Amino acid sequence: MKKRILGQEKSQLVADWHALERVFIRPENEATRVTLVKYMEQILFGLHEFLNKNVGITEEISLKELAKHFTDTRIGKDPEKKLKDVITDIIKEIAPHAVNVASPYFVGHMTSAIPFFMVHLKTIVSALNQNVVKLETSKVVSVIEKQVIAKIHRLIYNMGEEFYQAHVQNTTTSLGCFTEGGTAANLTALWVARNAAFPPKQGFRGIEAEGIAQAFKAYDVDRAVVLVSIRAHYSLKKSGGILGIGNQNVIAVDVDERNKINIDLLRQEIDRIETSGRTRIIAIVGIAGSTETGSVDPLEEISAICRKKKIHFHVDAAWGGPTLMSEKYKHLLKGIELADSVTIDGHKQFYMPMSCGMLYFQDPSIMDLMAYHASYIIRPGSVDLGIKTFSGSREANSLILDSALKIMGTRGYALLIEHGIDVAAEFASEIEKRENFELVTRPELNILTYRVFPKSLKEAYEAGTDEIKKAVNERLNEINRIVQQAQRESGNSFVSRTAFKMKGFPEEQVVVLRSVIMNPMTTIAILKAILDEQEKIYLDWESGKLKNKGRFRIADEMEKKG
Numbered sequence: 172m173k174k175r176i177l178g179q180e181k182s183q184l185v186a187d188w189h190a191l192e193r194v195f196i197r198p199e200n201e202a203t204r205v206t207l208v209k210y211m212e213q214i215l216f217g218l219h220e221f222l223n224k225n226v227g228i229t230e231e232i233s234l235k236e237l238a239k240h241f242t243d244t245r246i247g248k249d250p251e252k253k254l255k256d257v258i259t260d261i262i263k264e265i266a267p268h269a270v271n272v273a274s275p276y277f278v279g280h281m282t283s284a285i286p287f288f289m290v291h292l293k294t295i296v297s298a299l300n301q302n303v304v305k306l307e308t309s310k311v312v313s314v315i316e317k318q319v320i321a322k323i324h325r326l327i328y329n330m331g332e333e334f335y336q337a338h339v340q341n342t343t344t345s346l347g348c349f350t351e352g353g354t355a356a357n358l359t360a361l362w363v364a365r366n367a368a369f370p371p372k373q374g375f376r377g378i379e380a381e382g383i384a385q386a387f388k389a390y391d392v393d394r395a396v397v398l399v400s401i402r403a404h405y406s407l408k409k410s411g412g413i414l415g416i417g418n419q420n421v422i423a424v425d426v427d428e429r430n431k432i433n434i435d436l437l438r439q440e441i442d443r444i445e446t447s448g449r450t451r452i453i454a455i456v457g458i459a460g461s462t463e464t465g466s467v468d469p470l471e472e473i474s475a476i477c478r479k480k481k482i483h484f485h486v487d488a489a490w491g492g493p494t495l496m497s498e499k500y501k502h503l504l505k506g507i508e509l510a511d512s513v514t515i516d517g518h519k520q521f522y523m524p525m526s527c528g529m530l531y532f533q534d535p536s537i538m539d540l541m542a543y544h545a546s547y548i549i550r551p552g553s554v555d556l557g558i559k560t561f562s563g564s565r566e567a568n569s570l571i572l573d574s575a576l577k578i579m580g581t582r583g584y585a586l587l588i589e590h591g592i593d594v595a596a597e598f599a600s601e602i603e604k605r606e607n608f609e610l611v612t613r614p615e616l617n618i619l620t621y622r623v624f625p626k627s628l629k630e631a632y633e634a635g636t637d638e639i640k641k642a643v644n645e646r647l648n649e650i651n652r653i654v655q656q657a658q659r660e661s662g663n664s665f666v667s668r669t670a671f672k673m674k675g676f677p678e679e680q681v682v683v684l685r686s687v688i689m690n691p692m693t694t695i696a697i698l699k700a701i702l703d704e705q706e707k708i709y710l711d712w713e714s715g716k717l718k719n720k721g722r723f724r725i726a727d728e729m730e731k732k733g
């Protein structure tokens with residue numbers, strides 16, 4: 172029986188089969204067409220206006236207050252709203268309470284402004300609605316995906332024209348895959364590495380088929396581990412849980428004073444593992460742009476260890492990967508080309524909309540270790556990209572990246588990357604000049620950490636005993652928590668907060684402010700204003716005036732200063 176959906180009868184909205192046909196098939200006449208185009212205009216420019224108008228991060232309303240408006244858990248039987256009204260509601264009621272990640276004052280996370288054309292490209296992907304799990308629902312888009320994968324593979328590995336001609340459209344080999352994000356890419360890399368570490372042999376069909384217990388029995392071990400630095404993203408630990416080796420077996424090695432994995436400690440850890448025996452090292456991970464500090468591990472040195480020991484070398488370049496497009500800074504990732512696998516996020520420094528991750532492999536056959544087939548799709552011998560991916564159905568994100576690369580060129584992306592790195596360096600110098608701040612981690616790429624460290628406490632700290640130092644640090648942790656929270660809540664700007672152990676504080680967490688410079692509109696003048704605001708919040712708090720925090724408007728202060 173036909174249902175009535177989304178129609179309007181008299182002044183009431185009711186389900187209506189005729190309306191459903193209009194929604195699903197096409198606009199029925201010129202007037203409807205014009206209306207639909209108007210909606211698109213509303214989305215593009217209504218939202219854009221919001222982003223331009225609201226310099227602040229978010230309106231001053233608490234999450235608790237907001238949540239009170241979202242407690243109705245029933246689905247209405249009859250339609251409640253027309254598309255036009257839904258769009259207007261989102262633009263007028265929802266967007267102002269969302270986070271304006273596009274603001275140049277939003278410098279706290281790896282999510283930022285995206286080029287305007289990304290919205291068009293995302294719309295095309297939705298309109299085409301291709302499913303790249305299989306050729307039968309994507310055709311040319313699967314072929315484009317293979318091509319763009321080869322382009323990024325070439326950026327990392329630069330294997331030469333002959334190699335790429337042999338593999339770019341090869342239906343049996345794979346140079347990589349698209350994933351939901353960096354987490355899924357890291358998981359997939361370790362999944363392949365795990366399977367490579369416990370391959371099939373006489374009497375054993377491989378770990379993928381028989382599982383961990385049988386694999387350990389077949390290879391006469393009790394444990395499988397992954398080695399990372401303490402600065403590694405938590406997705407690697409999570410992968411240890413998912414892959415059944417146990418997240419405690421994703422072993423975190425300490426870092427040196429520049430937040431890079433300490434190679435001597437890494438060697439010692441490997442020696443310890445080998446001496447105690449009965450443990451297989453599945454992979455060693457190098458980070459190319461750590462989440463908290465942006466530091467890059469010594470990739471060449473890790474690679475040399477991995478090659479000698481025949482261990483899978485994975486590089487998590489979810490953040491830093493696109494630095495390869497900058498002639499000026501690509502040397503910072505030296506050694507990435509030696510990795511067995513590399514994670515890069517599209518939704519980070521390729522400035523793509525959420526969400527897009529990618530994973531690349533040096534060996535075009537290694538992904539066979541995670542191949543799956545089904546009789547209705549992803550059949551053996553087919554080109555279906557879903558044969559070798561963690562995901563099933565998947566949107567054609569590759570189309571967005573392919574188009575963006577054409578629009579921007581590597582030079583366009585390099586300008587963005589170089590801006591971030593250069594401005595972060597300038598920001599670090601500015602922090603060092605200010606007597607009430609301390610630069611905690613110097614930026615290598617475009618991420619840095621620092622903290623409010625009042626001059627008066629610096630003197631006490633420097634002259635103090637270990638006990639005094641500890642007490643000062645606790646006080647600083649409190650100050651920085653308060654400053655970050657008050658700044659976030661006042662909604663003018665946003666810097667994130669993290670905590671880690673630092674040299675000199677081996678037992679304690681040090682609370683730091685974390686700044687990620689990726690928005691091309693973020694200038695040093697804006698960053699100076701953010702520091703001014705933080706200093707003002709601290710001074711107000713110290714003198715008991717913090718309740719006035721909302722009155723301090725960064726834009727007013729900048730205006731005053733001309």
Ligand SMILES: Cc1ncc(COP(=O)(O)O)c(C=O)c1O
Pocket residue numbers: 281351352353354355357404406458460461462487488489490516528
């Ligand atoms: C270095 C690194 N790896 C992996 C990830 C996880 O990426 P995603 O959030 O896209 O899953 C992140 C996210 O910030 C990251 O910084």
